[in-house]
Every structure is written in C-alpha cells, then in structure tokens.
Amino acid sequence: MRGPDTAAFYAEVYDVVRQIPAGHVLSYGRIAALVGWPAHSRLVGRAMHDAPLELNLPCHRVVSSTGRTVPGWHQQAILLMSEGVRIKDNGCVDMRRHAWEPES
DNA sequence: CGACTGACTCGAT
C-alpha cells in the first residue's frame, strides 16, 4: 500500500482530534503517527482544512510541531487562551506544557 | 502528465 485511503484517514484523524482535551494541543505529525501514517502530516493539515464544520471538532487544538498556529486564523490563539493554553510572545503555543500525550 | 501548492516535519546550526 503506497498511501492511505483518504476517506478512512480523514475519519481517523477526526476521531483523534475529537479526543483532545481542552487546554491541550496536538501536532499534525503526532496525529499522523497516531493513525498509522507517520509521513503524512501534510495530509492531516488538509483533513483539518476540509473538516466539515458540523462535526464541531476542536480543530483549534491542532498546531504545528513547533507550536505555530494556523496561518491567517487569528481567532485560534484566542480560543486556546480561553481554555488556559499559554501562548508565548512570539505567538506560538507552549508545547512543552500543553502537548497532549494520549495514554496508551 | 509534469509543475505547483500548502493548516508539515526533521536535521543542522
């Protein structure tokens, strides 16, 4: 198999995102690895971009591996802060503190 | 079909 079934991949990604607790975040790469496709962080990003609004996913809790927020979506930082996430002066999430470690 | 495009990541510095 050269690549994931995108529909199934999207569904699994959404499942993971749904489980991120308030006050925590997850990176695209971590999510990709969790669903079994470690090299597809970009596809996770695409899944988020295409995420149906009616799913009510906490997509604001998904950031880049370095804690950078979504380009252009300035509300994201506001939402995160309202959940107690600490945003550094440079606008990046303090990953050290808020990266979610799903328990096995 | 090849070039371009990102809600990306990793290694080196």
Next chain:
DNA sequence: TATCGAGCCAGTC
C-alpha cells in the same frame, strides 16, 4: 526553541 533548507505527499491546474 528559532531559523533555514530540504524532503515529503496528495490534490489541483
């Protein structure tokens, strides 16, 4: 962590 360059990958044109 911050920055930079190179690698990566499915989708779009």
